Amino acid sequence: TQLLEQSPQFLSIQEGENLTVYCNSSSVFSSLQWYRQEPGEGPVLLVTVVTGGEVKKLKRLTFQFGDARKDSSLHITAAQPGDTGLYLCAGAKGGSQGNLIFGKGTKLSVKP
């Protein structure tokens, strides 16, 4: 069974701090996605990384895909209360993006 391990499970920080969330697996994925989910809503896609070693930036968020395509990280700079939510990584097998393996998520709380 392919698993994606996310750490930390919970993170509570003050506004302005930096943080990094990790997503690790023993398996290789064709692509890896990061989602953010707020209470009462479905996950919303933040980014897709495809190439080993790839780094993508989305404003204060930086995403990195490991060289071996088994792990990924999400770094947030100067976190804001609006960043609060559940961050999920998901790996795709082959060409099917609809069949994703999700990590259990990192619940982030950013306090003003």
Add this chain to the structure above:
Amino acid sequence: KAGVTQTPRYLIKTRGQQVTLSCSPISGHRSVSWYQQTPGQGLQFLFEYFSETQRNKGNFPGRFSGRQFSNSRSEMNVSTLELGDSALYLCASSLAIGAGELFFGEGSRLTVL
């Protein structure tokens, strides 16, 4: 454009009953996937449909079934409900299989008593 619509949003059932959940994908999207989300297991893949055919299936018992209609709308059914079936059931649509971004609905929260 309208997003993915799931109905009902909330429902309560008792053990042994069956339930049907509905999902209307974004207009023009032909692929629909279903996921179960629980605090303990996170999001787990149930099945994926494209052109009215089940293309992939997750590791769930046969009590979980689904179908897709010619207009791409999808339904999933859970029979003989168990307490452990209590979860948020999420539907996601995409243009086609392997076509990039998944768009999730807000989910149907099922409570089994």
